[in-house]
Amino acid sequence: MSGARLKTLHKSFGHQEILKGIDLTIEPGSFTVLLGPSGCGKSTTLRILAGLETQTSGEVWIGHRDVSALEPRERDVAMVFQNYALYPNMTIARNMGFGLKARKTPAAEIRTRVTEAARMLGITELLGRYPRQLSGGQQQRVAIGRAIVRQPNLFLFDEPLSNLDAKLRVEMRTELLRLHRDLAATTIYVTHDQEEAMTMADRIVVMNAGQIEQIGRPDEIYFAPVSLMVAGFVGSPAMNLIDGRISTGAVETAIGRLEAKADAPAGCGIVLGIRPDDLFFPDSLEAVDQALVLDCHVEFIELLGARGIVTLRNGDTRLRGVFEERYLGRFAEGEQVRLALSRHRLHVFDRSSGRRLALAHAAPA
């Protein structure tokens, strides 16, 4: 089992700089997710790790080897592609065994390992078929099977689930996690789906515009986003972002004045972030924790099942809140409602740099 390391990785295509210095250490056995909007460089990072692209500068280490200049086949990694990339002219069994054949593994051993991997993935009865006779979900299993028979140093997944329908995606997510637990293999997984990232990762690497924004456990990324970009990208529905500015000893925003000291000079423009699940009824929040009480106008209620999304308006500011079903009865479209914010669940960001600002609340009166 090996880890991997990227050292000040740069990549340009022509004049366009795709990666602007990526430094990343991947622990052996971990499940790391590279998360970011399209075009942020996450796939390029993965392809450089695989050796399919060459970095403009920087180093790639796998285990204790500098593989920066090595061909993909010398790196001993396996990759699962978004469009599966199966060999159309080969049966499933030959597809899965091709990597072993390329490494001159004896035929008997190839057969054993392919059978074993097929059993793990529940695709034994497909082994004699051809890719075009399989559904998308089955093809994806084969692609995963092709990766695991190799028993490589690293597993690389490039948005493997994005071509599947929603239900299958959730199923495969569980399956991939089970495989990861069984094989305990170092896995690097690229996705733009933050839900996938939150549910699967040991560690999330949020990327934006060729740089790493934040590295952390899923809960750290969610509860303590270091930047406006991370805060806005992670979480669904997205975090409510409200403009404001610092005044002496307080933070002034469109929805009210917070008695708190932010780590920035007075007059500095800020953005206040409130997660949709961090809107509370005043009676369910201790008075000392209440940072602000808001009178809101209820615009719409969207029921999702056990939860609902409520769109609210305070003055000119629109807020979205997520409430459990038992609270939804308290809202009626067109009516007023009083809500409170918890002082422990507020995020303040510098508007110009996007960086998170520390917030020190004034002692409660």
Add this chain to the structure above:
Amino acid sequence: MHLRFRLILPLAAVLAAIMVYPLAFSGWISVHDYRLDRIDDVAFEGIGNYAFILTNPPFWNALTNTVVFVFGAVSIELALGLGLALLLRRMVHLPNTARAILLAPMFITPIAVGLMFRFLLNSEFGVIPHYLAALGIEVDWFGPDLALFSLILIDVWQWTPFMVLMFLAGLEALPKAPFEAARVDGASSWLTFRHLTLPMLRSVILVALIIRALDAFKVFEYVYAITRGGPGDSTETILFYIYKTGFRFFRLGEAASMAFVLVAVVLVLVIALYVAMRRRPGQAP
């Protein structure tokens, strides 16, 4: 008559005049003793012409020469074309210029190519034998042993670019992802070529083979421009023999029957290639 039938009438008439009538007429000729020098004395022969040509050694010689020519030329063109296409794909500098230059021979009319090589390879004042002689190599390109082979080389020179064009298009249409998967899987270039490129190019290769083989069966211009079938009958191809029989010796009945035998031979070949093309892996046979 319904309007739609009246609308296709002109086309049907043209087709009848330029295809159906000549075909039927040549079929009629082929079962008659039809000679251009005795056009008012035509006797019904039945299968007489066919029986004669099928037992006639010069006909078999011409057919054998043609098959050797087709097989030799097309297989060299296939191998060379595929190799060049693969190399051109990897070319970094001036790839488009190289492609354009490489395609040039295809645009020359075959009779001109024949004349060109007749001078280039002439054993007495040809430029190629001259320089080969300077290297101590004496070759009589149009001697009895080499003449057919020389014609094959000329065909290769002119028509390999066509193969290159087909294979370049085929290679460019292949999906990239399986090849990246093969690189990560650790496959060597040879393994990738043997197990991915070649099988995935299968239908393009078969189409190219059909087109080129059909075309090569019709070889006439090089023979007419250079060897006239000689020395002896060593380069007499089937089309040249048919031309000779029909238009030099005026025995059109015999010529027509040979043309029909040629059609049968070509048809068998085309059907065989077509069946091979339809039988793709992963489909019920």
